[in-house]
Amino acid sequence: MKRNEMVLYYTPAPAPHIPLMKSVLVRMGVRIKNVAPEQSRQTVGWLAGLPGFEEIPETDSESGGQPAIPEELLIMKNFSSRRIDELLMNLRRAGVPRIALKAIVTESNSGWTLYELYTELKKEHEAMTVKTAASSLQTDAGPQKDR
Numbered sequence: 001m002k003r004n005e006m007v008l009y010y011t012p013a014p015a016p017h018i019p020l021m022k023s024v025l026v027r028m029g030v031r032i033k034n035v036a037p038e039q040s041r042q043t044v045g046w047l048a049g050l051p052g053f054e055e056i057p058e059t060d061s062e063s064g065g066q067p068a069i070p071e072e073l074l075i076m077k078n079f080s081s082r083r084i085d086e087l088l089m090n091l092r093r094a095g096v097p098r099i100a101l102k103a104i105v106t107e108s109n110s111g112w113t114l115y116e117l118y119t120e121l122k123k124e125h126e127a128m129t130v131k132t133a134a135s136s137l138q139t140d141a142g143p144q145k146d147r
Contacts, residue, residue: 005083008047008075008105010035010114012068017096024090028083035114037068044117045110048077053110069118077105100125 007030011018025032035047038058045053076084084104092098101121103109109117 003078003080003083004031005029005079006031006033006048006077007087008033008035008044008073008077010037010069010073010075012037012070012072015072020094021091021096024087024094024096028087028090030087035073040069040115040118041113043110044075044105044112044114047114048075048105048110050105050110056113067115069115071101071118071122072099073114073118073121074099074102075105075117076102079104 005028007025009021009032022032033047033049039047041056041058043053043056046055076087079087101118103117103121109120112120
């Protein structure tokens with residue numbers, strides 16, 4: 001059964017690893033859709049081609065109101081857990097630098113704009129980074145035993 005896997009990829013600027021990433025996606029049979037900075041107001045659902053989502057027209061009053069997204073985003077559509085693992089492993093093996101902000105298209109986030117998804121991913125990433133750092137410090141300190 002073909003799952004119509006797709007990756008929405010956003011980058012604020014060209015990067016040398018993009019051809020490596022695209023070659024991994026092509027080898028895996030995954031469609032890639034590049035998302036441009038000016039599309040940050042569009043819904044994830046529309047960008048992913050989901051039925052029921054329409055393009056949000058750019059109006060003069062909206063232009064410039066939303067800040068640019070300064071980091072890469074990798075958003076996966078129609079991926080199983082196994083295929084996500086396979087994709088991440090293949091990207092790592094190809095030498096693609098880790099993309100910190102990743103998501104799966106869900107019913108909940110499909111109505112969000114790309115910028116809203118970015119802000120949510122950023123918050124989650126920062127919270128996990130703090131939690132990991134705290135856990136690491138706790139492990140490094142460890143219980144002190146008398147010798």
